[in-house]
Amino acid sequence: MEFIGSSYEGEQKYGRMDGKGRYTFPNETQYVGEMKNGMFHGKGMLYFSNGSKYEATWENGISKQGVFTFADGLLYQEKEWDYCDGYDRRFYSERCNGLRPAGESQLTDHHPPRVIPDGCYDCGDGFYDPSTRVVTSYTSRFLRNAEDREHAWIVRTCRTAWEEECIGSNNEVSSLVK
Numbered sequence: 001m002e003f004i005g006s007s008y009e010g011e012q013k014y015g016r017m018d019g020k021g022r023y024t025f026p027n028e029t030q031y032v033g034e035m036k037n038g039m040f041h042g043k044g045m046l047y048f049s050n051g052s053k054y055e056a057t058w059e060n061g062i063s064k065q066g067v068f069t070f071a072d073g074l075l076y077q078e079k080e081w082d083y084c085d086g087y088d089r090r091f092y093s094e095r096c097n098g099l100r101p102a103g104e105s106q107l108t109d110h111h112p113p114r115v116i117p118d119g120c121y122d123c124g125d126g127f128y129d130p131s132t133r134v135v136t137s138y139t140s141r142f143l144r145n146a147e148d149r150e151h152a153w154i155v156r157t158c159r160t161a162w163e164e165e166c167i168g169s170n171n172e173v174s175s176l177v178k
Contacts, residue, residue: 010035015043028141031057049137114138116161123154130155 010021016038017023018149023031023040033044039061046054048071056066068076073096100111114122121128126137135143146154 027143036060048143049143113159116159118161121154121158121160123158128154130156 005026007024008021010017010018010023011019013019017035018037020033021036023033023035025031028049030047031040031044032047033040034042035044036042037060040058040063041060042058044056044058046056048054050069052069054063054068056063058064070076086152116122117127117129119129119131121130123135126135126143128135128146130151133146135146135154137143
């Protein structure tokens with residue numbers, strides 16, 4: 001596993017993962033649960049580096065039934081999903097805690113929003129630097145290189161450091177006018 005950047009701590013049988021254990025992927029996603037013959041097998045949980053998790057029952061490395069929970073606690077629902085659809089655009093924290101008062105817009109699901117590094121974009125799971133085309137987590141860990149389609153989407157739709165400066169400037173100007 002040292003060659004692929006993964007690690008395993010737990011029970012083994014015949015040199016393979018077997019029993020209860022913790023498998024850590026190179027991107028720091030972790031599987032904690034039951035193994036059999038070197039594969040996820042039985043009850044287990046995937047913990048993603050962004051804080052989300054997937055609890056499932058596995059058979060020979062394949063998820064047979066599971067539940068995904070986003071980092072903010074929102075439980076994914078396959079049917080009758082009404083979160084962030086065309087009719088209700090509130091963030092999950094706004095649904096749980098209510099809307100912010102007038103004049104205190106909530107720009108992200110985190111309030112106050114994360115400070116975006118100069119020249120970067122907030123792409124939802126981390127910051128994107130268009131000069132290097134690299135997405136890093138909010139804790140500065142490498143996540144991925146952006147392909148052309150993702151680059152175009154981020155540049156077109158995501159919050160930027162310079163927009164935040166403009167918003168701050170507009171608020172300062174509007175408070176001076178009052």
